[in-house]
Amino acid sequence: MTGETLAAQTGASAALWRTRLSGHRVRVGALTLVSAVAYAVLGLVKLATFRATTFDMVIVDQAVRNYAAFRPPYIPVRGEFSDRGMNYVQLADHFSPIYALLSPFYWIHDGPETLIVAQAVLFAAAIPFLWRYTRRVLGVAPAYLVSLAYALSWPVAQAVAFDVHEAMFVPLLTAIMIERYHAGRTMPAFLAMLGLLLVKEDMGLMVAGVGLCLIVMGERGRGVLCVMLGAGGVLLARGLVTSVFGGDAKDYWAYGHLGDDLPGAILGIIRDPLAALLLPFSEEAKVDTLLLLAWPTLMLCLLSPLSLAAVPHVLERMLSDRSQWWQADFQYSAFTVIILFCAGVDGLARLLRRLKRSDAERRSSAGESEANECRSGRDHEHASLRLAWSAAACAVALTLVPRFSLDQLYHPAFYTEPKAAAAAEAASKVPSGVTVEAVNSVGPNLTSRTTVLLWTAKSHGAPWVVADTARWEFPFGSADEQLAAVGQLQADGYTKVFERDGYVVLRRD
Template identity: 50%
Template structure:
């Protein structure tokens, strides 16, 4: 590839560096960046490089490796601190931390990934295979960690590590496109980004794998390492049944960047996998393929949706921005990259997942409150890097007095500043507030309440108590259904999912007493109830 071609196509694989033509050739840049060759002025005899000069590139490379590792470790610590603190203070929830804890424990026991909590909640019994709700077999890779420590703490730390491991591939990609300085600014922006903050603050979810795998896909494609790209794409498919749509979007991008047949293969594989996961794999383990179909406003089937797209496009367009919360979400997704992601075809990789959210009937998918935006955070940030480089080249072609290094650095600085200014609006802000770590009387009472529950029993627990029991008991969600456990940990003072109000929770405690449950603990609103007769197991 010529220099001009490389400049016009930043996301095509970079040219392989030519063999050194003489002693003036400079060593390859840190962490796999494409080599730059500089030739010394011609002379009768070229002087051999001194040992000090020869060691400089190695020293710089080592310094960058250490710096990137330090950022990765620091990010891991921050994410783990947030999650573990929430767990210790009863702010984590059974939906979804206990659910995933039960699933991975099943994998670790080399058995089915069942979730009694979710199964009983859905009326499907204790043996419900969680792959029948969301097909996420990649969770099996976490199973060996449970052989070391069997408990939800393991998931929180694993999630922290996975989110942080996206830092190195994002750094390498950005360094190759914009340079070393911008690479550090961009990875800091990622590390403190609001989508990661939301996800790290909300229990554990399979989204933990997405930033790492999408960043690896992008970096490997840019490096021309197509086997690595394909491996990361295959792993991404295993994260969740709808990740095939993201892989299909990547295929469209790859086709536009000159890898036509690769793009066709990615798009076809992604769409086929999504169909198989929803229509074959999920029903095969007892799930409902239509459980998360939430698009009745535009069609009850994929075919009907296509008909609406062509028959009433204005209705579909209006759904993208109505109600107001969707406009806010668009802004929060695009503004952290200073909107330059809109200049990059790489954004096509994120579009299906975003549309899947904003076109749905479910309000909780529209906003920024939960973990959903972490699926696309690395993609949009890398697209912003590419878009910034494209903008600089566009300006230079029009003879604008723009220095690429200065412009790239200014953009990266802006991205980092925006990310930092958003921190106070999202969960990382809690970590610098002393009150976040305070153990209030209700926390002490909750600790005492769970000590009343013996190990190895089935217990129905209010949503924020369940995770602390999950490592030693079979936890079910306490709700309004007929009780099935001998032990119940209720909360009469604080609202909790799925209860409509604390008043109804108090009424339920009185109903349980009338059913023969005895109160063995009652303090600060926490009530532990027990009955001596065997639990009633729902039909399987």
């Protein structure tokens, strides 16, 4: 073969590879775009129909708006609710400085719609990295199926359907961390891991979990470093940073049944380790959530040490005394969804390698021709298993769609809300630039032009109030309590300026 012929063949191969890669980019990009649009529609429709909530949409909106104006991230809605004043900062509530990255987008559009779209894009942006990791481990077809399974997954569905939260950053960061490390690019992986520490005060637990994973995989030096970094991050954020900004580390202490603080909880676990071991399985809701976390990978995530990265965060939820943390209904499972999908991919690869070693041992005792025939058949079988598992994972995701929030997208009733017109009219009665105490479901629609406080039975003296006396709204115990609170405000000098379908707008004279 001449040098020119070899060069021509090499050039042709490179061109073919670029064509194939370009085709994959288009298809993966299309899947990412469609996913982002679906997630955004889910959130935007809920906002437009007054089904978003002040806690937590307005909290995040106020923080990001202040970042965008180069002010501290004040969240008066949370500060007044906790009796800590209008200048209470978001970093005292949760250590999430990463929200500052969203502030430039408020220069384009100042409102919660920006947060919803940003969250949708961030959740979808994990897909290309998951695709690259799965393609490298299992092949092209499984990569598409696993990526689709993530796009349809119930943890993502629940997260994008319930306002906006710091969880939006975690799938992308963990996908970058795992994929880049697997590709041998340790610096981007390490930077993504550091980024997790800026998401929330407990993300150090996940970093420590990554360290445990590395130790089990034989990388003890890096593993120990990550464990120390993660543990130090948690202790620093909870024990120092929160209090420096005016918060209280006990605000989110949910382990009073184990002890009054971290040392007390550790002692409680040591005194009765069996009870602590059974605690994650002590409620039906906990067991359901644990099964739902592992089932999308057909339990194969349990075969991979990657799952160790998710264990500390999952235990943080299951050991707590707050039932909402155990549930599958909110955003909490989105913190670990990418880790578990990657662990499922790795778990299958490990299982196939184990089968391959068993086959090699059998072939060593067989003749050469028989061994070659056996090898060829087994390779084909392993390829079929990779495809079958990824197709099954995708099928599981599809079967779970009707149970969770993405199901709403193809039901016409989701796009209408009987009381939305009355809520919009009530909101329109509140002038811009004022402070308003608004019912939980109306606050998000006022936050871009007013200072929103949460309407509670305890008046904060705001000049405007929007209530909904026809149904229960957090934090009231019943609609009747709202009605009684409205009557008290009228007795205190407030004037009713609007009433329709239970919505009442009051103005202080």
